[in-house]
Amino acid sequence: MNRNPHVAIVGATGAVGIEMIKTLEKRNFPVGKLTLLASARSVGKKLKLKEQEITVQELTKDSFKGIDIALFSAGGSISKEFAPAAVKAGCVVVDNSSYFRMDDTVPLVVPEINGADVKKHKGIIANPNCTTAITLMALYPLHQAFNVKRIFASSYQAVSGTGAKAIEELERQVGQIVAGKTVTKEVYPHQIAFNVLPHVDSFLPTGYTKEEMKMENEGRKIMHHASFRASVTCVRVPVYRAHSIAVSAEFEKPVSVESARLVLSKAPGLDLVDAPEKAEYPLPLYVAEKYNCQVGRLRMDCALDNGLCFWVAGDQLLKGAALNAVQIAEELIK
Amino acid sequence: MNRNPHVAIVGATGAVGIEMIKTLEKRNFPVGKLTLLASARSVGKKLKLKEQEITVQELTKDSFKGIDIALFSAGGSISKEFAPAAVKAGCVVVDNSSYFRMDDTVPLVVPEINGADVKKHKGIIANPNCTTAITLMALYPLHQAFNVKRIFASSYQAVSGTGAKAIEELERQVGQIVAGKTVTKEVYPHQIAFNVLPHVDSFLPTGYTKEEMKMENEGRKIMHHASFRASVTCVRVPVYRAHSIAVSAEFEKPVSVESARLVLSKAPGLDLVDAPEKAEYPLPLYVAEKYNCQVGRLRMDCALDNGLCFWVAGDQLLKGAALNAVQIAEELIK
Numbered sequence: 001m002n003r004n005p006h007v008a009i010v011g012a013t014g015a016v017g018i019e020m021i022k023t024l025e026k027r028n029f030p031v032g033k034l035t036l037l038a039s040a041r042s043v044g045k046k047l048k049l050k051e052q053e054i055t056v057q058e059l060t061k062d063s064f065k066g067i068d069i070a071l072f073s074a075g076g077s078i079s080k081e082f083a084p085a086a087v088k089a090g091c092v093v094v095d096n097s098s099y100f101r102m103d104d105t106v107p108l109v110v111p112e113i114n115g116a117d118v119k120k121h122k123g124i125i126a127n128p129n130c131t132t133a134i135t136l137m138a139l140y141p142l143h144q145a146f147n148v149k150r151i152f153a154s155s156y157q158a159v160s161g162t163g164a165k166a167i168e169e170l171e172r173q174v175g176q177i178v179a180g181k182t183v184t185k186e187v188y189p190h191q192i193a194f195n196v197l198p199h200v201d202s203f204l205p206t207g208y209t210k211e212e213m214k215m216e217n218e219g220r221k222i223m224h225h226a227s228f229r230a231s232v233t234c235v236r237v238p239v240y241r242a243h244s245i246a247v248s249a250e251f252e253k254p255v256s257v258e259s260a261r262l263v264l265s266k267a268p269g270l271d272l273v274d275a276p277e278k279a280e281y282p283l284p285l286y287v288a289e290k291y292n293c294q295v296g297r298l299r300m301d302c303a304l305d306n307g308l309c310f311w312v313a314g315d316q317l318l319k320g321a322a323l324n325a326v327q328i329a330e331e332l333i334k
Numbered sequence: 335m336n337r338n339p340h341v342a343i344v345g346a347t348g349a350v351g352i353e354m355i356k357t358l359e360k361r362n363f364p365v366g367k368l369t370l371l372a373s374a375r376s377v378g379k380k381l382k383l384k385e386q387e388i389t390v391q392e393l394t395k396d397s398f399k400g401i402d403i404a405l406f407s408a409g410g411s412i413s414k415e416f417a418p419a420a421v422k423a424g425c426v427v428v429d430n431s432s433y434f435r436m437d438d439t440v441p442l443v444v445p446e447i448n449g450a451d452v453k454k455h456k457g458i459i460a461n462p463n464c465t466t467a468i469t470l471m472a473l474y475p476l477h478q479a480f481n482v483k484r485i486f487a488s489s490y491q492a493v494s495g496t497g498a499k500a501i502e503e504l505e506r507q508v509g510q511i512v513a514g515k516t517v518t519k520e521v522y523p524h525q526i527a528f529n530v531l532p533h534v535d536s537f538l539p540t541g542y543t544k545e546e547m548k549m550e551n552e553g554r555k556i557m558h559h560a561s562f563r564a565s566v567t568c569v570r571v572p573v574y575r576a577h578s579i580a581v582s583a584e585f586e587k588p589v590s591v592e593s594a595r596l597v598l599s600k601a602p603g604l605d606l607v608d609a610p611e612k613a614e615y616p617l618p619l620y621v622a623e624k625y626n627c628q629v630g631r632l633r634m635d636c637a638l639d640n641g642l643c644f645w646v647a648g649d650q651l652l653k654g655a656a657l658n659a660v661q662i663a664e665e666l667i668k
Contacts, residue, residue, distance in 0.1 A: 150637040154488030154580040156530045156569065178512055189613035194573050196490045196618060198580070198631050198645045203610040207591065207633030207643075216636055231637035233580035233645065235490065238572050239528050246488040246532070246567035257541065276537040279523035284530060297532050299541030302550055303484040303565035309541075311532045311567065 001068060001092070001333050004032035008067045008091070010082065011074030012036035012056055013045055015164045016096060019322035020071050025050055029326060030333070037063050038074070064089035069332060071325045072096060087123030092332055094125050094325045098210070101126040101218060108221045111327040112268045113140045118331040125328055128222060129214035130320025131155050131234060135245045137319065138295040138312040140223055141267035142260060146251035150229035153215060156237045156244040157200055158284060161316050162187060170238055192238050200234040209234055242284035243320065244313040250304045257298050260308055264295050269319065274298050282313035293319055335402060335426070335667050338366035342401045342425070344416065345408030346370035346390055347379055349498045350430060353656035354405050359384055363660060364667070371397050372408070398423035403666060405659045406430055421457030426666055428459050428659045432544070435460040435552060442555045445661040446602045447474045452665040459662050462556060463548035464654025465489050465568060469579045471653065472629040472646040474557055475601035476594060480585035484563035487549060490571045490578040491534055492618060495650050496521060504572055526572050534568035543568055576618035577654065578647040584638045591632050594642055598629050603653065608632050616647035627653055 007024065011017045017038070024031055034049050037059040045056040057063065059078070064070060064086040072079050072086075076099035083093045083100070100106040107117040108126045110133050118125055128136075139148060159166040166187045173193035176183050183191050190197055201211035216230035265272045273282050274296035282294035293314030301307030314320060341358065345351045351372070358365055368383050371393040379390040391397065393412070398404060398420040406413050406420075410433035417427045417434065434440040441451040442460045444467050452459055462470075473482060493500040500521045507527035510517050517525050524531055535545035550564035599606045607616050608630035616628035627648030635641030648654060 152486035152565075152582045152637055154567070156490075156571070174508060175512065178509060190617055191619055194619065196571055196573060196578055198578070198615055199610070199613060207610065207631065208636070213636075229637040231486075231582045231635045231641075231643060233488070233631070233643060235578075235580065237490070237530055239530060244530055244532070244569075246569065248486045248565045276533070276541065276543075279533060281532055283524055285525055285528065297541065297567070301565045302542070302547075303486055303563040307565075309565060309567060 002032060003333055004030045005068035005333060006033040006035065006066055007031050007329070008035040008037055008064065008070040010037045010059055010070055010072040010078065012047060013038045013042040014073060015160055015167070016073040016317055016321040019317045020073065020325060021047055021049055023318065023322045023326045027326060029329065035067060061085040064091045067091045069094065069329050071329065073321065083124055092121065092123060092125070094127060094328045096127040096321050096325055098129065098214070100124050101128065102221070108218060109328055110136055110222055110324060111331055112137065114222055114224065115331050118328060127321065127325050127328065128218045129211065130161055130316035131157060131211065131243055131245060132215050132218045133320050133324055134243055134293050134314035134316065135215060135247060135312055136219060136222060137270050137293040137314060138264060138310060139247065139249060141263050141270070142249065142251070142308070143223055143225065145259070145263045146253040146255045148228065149250045149252055152248040153230060153232045154246045155232070155234045156239065156284070157234060158239040158241050158243055158316060159192060159236065160241045161243065167240060170240065188236065192236060194238060197236040198233060200236055239284045241288040241315060241317065242313055243316045244282065244284050244311065246311055248301050248304060248307055248309050250307040255306055255308055257300060257308070260298055269293060270295055272296065282311055284313050287313045288315050289318070290315055291318055291323055336366060337667055338364045339402035339667060340367040340369065340400055341365050341663070342369040342371055342398065342404040344371045344393055344404055344406040344412065346381060347372045347376040348407060349494055349501070350407040350651055350655040352381070353651045354407065354659060355381055355383055357652065357656045357660045361660060363663065369401060395419035398425045401425045403428065403663050405663065407655065417458055426455065426457060426459070428461060428662045430461040430655050430659055432463065432548070434458050435462065436555070442552060443662055444470055444556055444658060445665055446471065448556055448558065449665050452662060461655065461659050461662065462552045463545065464495055464650035465491060465545065465577055465579060466549050466552045467654050467658055468577055468627050468648035468650060469549060469581060469646055470553060470556060471604050471627040471648060472598060472644060473581065473583060475597050475604070476583065476585070476642070477557055477559065479593070479597045480587040480589045482562065483584045483586055486582040487564060487566045488580045489566070489568045490573065490618070491568060492573040492575050492577055492650060493526060493570065494575045495577065501574060504574065522570065526570060528572060531570040532567060534570055573618045575622040575649060575651065576647055577650045578616065578618050578645065580645055582635050582638060582641055582643050584641040589640055589642055591634060591642070594632055603627060604629055606630065616645055618647050621647045622649050623652070624649055625652055625657055
């Protein structure tokens with residue numbers, strides 16, 4: 001791999017695409033050249049990498065000639081259609097959609113957990129689901145120390161996880177309510193302002209949403225832990241940015257709050273924020289725009305004989321998407 | 335007990351007190367006379383029961399002469415100080431605070447679950463914690479059918495659970511943010527607008543909040559189920575009214591979604607709202623101001639061998655407070 005790779009961002013004008021550009025810049029990723037790709041309606045828009053202005057080009061199957069790494073974040077159908085063309089052109093794809101995640105030939109990577117899996121790629125590397133990635137940032141270090149058997153988790157997911165239109169929807173609905181006007185809906189099936197929706201992604205015949213099943217399925221693959229079990233409820237909340245997850249985790253080896261605290265305080269990409277007596281615990285409002293996830297509210301689980309409760313929060317546009325993708329690109333050029 | 339009792343409301347001008355007056359009126363409770371009591375600063379305010387205007391009087395230890403039933407909702411310290419005086423004056427106290435709930439001589443009652451316990455009172459009957467009451471409205475019918483062993487629960491609690499000042503705080507912060515002004519805090523330790531706080535009630539040395547422990551402690555007493563276990567995370571969310579709870583429940587007897595649905599569809603005070611394919615599930619925005627709680631999102635639990643996941647929502651000012659108190663008063667005059 002070129003040490004100063006030509007990088008393309010597919011879906012450059014979306015909420016995650018914009019964060020990808022910022023993250024390449026902030027982390028001083030050695031970009032040789034940056035190509036910004038998007039659908040026809042965004043062509044001609046100009047975005048900046050450092051002081052350099054870059055014009056968005058239309059995504060076609062011929063877009064990938066000479067590109068070394070393509071970061072895709074334009075939804076599963078775009079990944080399905082264009083990632084194979086990119087691979088054919090000799091490009092390595094880091095895909096943020098769910099489309100390739102469970103494909104046995106595609107590594108699914110959180111660099112702090114299974115960074116070595118990057119090397120096994122055959123052209124495509126998948127970026128995990130945001131809620132899963134953030135949860136695993138705290139769960140995996142505990143798993144290494146105490147062997148996790150299963151978790152029970154409930155999420156508090158920000159609207160920016162749905163995209164830029166959902167951010168606008170929450171802003172618009174709040175404005176309508178403050179002005180005493182009728183609330184309009186375009187993105188979510190129900191009002192999201194001053195409400196919570198137990199509905200993220202689409203429903204499966206089992207009654208779970210696809211989003212809820214990602215924790216168990218992607219968690220098994222990322223942690224290399226085939227018997228990991230996860231019972232999850234995913235809920236959208238009127239927060240702009242950063243997801244939070246309440247977790248009960250059962251372990252094989254004896255666990256204590258003290259031993260868990262020691263493990264988590266040394267975990268990469270994670271900050272321990274756990275001083276409830278001073279009202280210090282992870283909050284989506286404060287973790288927004290931070291690279292590190294935060295974990296706190298550590299306590300022994302009341303309903304498990306050897307379990308811990310904790311609360312983890314992280315910026316899902318960063319660790320759940322753009323940051324993780326750039327970290328994978330960093331592994332590629334190592 | 336007088337069939338047309340003289341009723342007093344202690345804390346009449348608070349968020350719950352106002353709902354108590356409305357609930358007495360809407361349910362045609364046979365109020366002989368209504369006395370409204372509050373602290374000195376609310377004295378002289380006028381509130382209406384049907385067409386009758388009633389002036390708020392100052393709460394003193396002499397306030398209870400001739401009163402048959404006193405509904406207390408003015409916080410634990412007021413209950414501690416004034417409930418014994420009310421009992422001494424021959425009044426039956428229905429107390430909404432947590433102060434007497436775990437007292438062995440005080441019944442803790444959800445009428446649909448353990449209404450018969452009302453008869454055991456010695457002057458005081460306690461109204462349970464709102465999150466506990468709403469959760470048990472769905473859990474108890476399932477327990478009767480399948481014997482619950484333990485639950486894992488995460489709450490999404492509305493600001494009105496904290497009181498009228500917290501409603502004002504959310505409104506004020508939203509207005510400040512929309513206007514681009516600095517956000518001010520008076521009630522919560524952190525901004526609640528566009529944020530979620532894993533902090534409801536105060537922290538115990540174990541790392542749990544008092545609120546989180548109420549589910550297990552009060553649940554055991556209400557369900558007469560001493561071995562019931564509950565692992566709970568309580569979270570305040572920027573919703574004005576109605577709490578929601580995500581629950582994983584393990585049972586002794588074999589459970590299925592179909593059998594659970596049948597049980598829940600017949601449960602008193604509960605509506606089954608469970609058609610995810612039509613985006614129909616309980617939502618705090620829609621359950622607000624309703625007497626019945628709602629349950630949905632029924633599915634087999636992924637991490638339990640014999641468990642169910644469900645999502646329950648209810649108006650915590652009603653079933654979690656005012657309605658439940660009036661229902662207890664109805665039991666008293668039966």
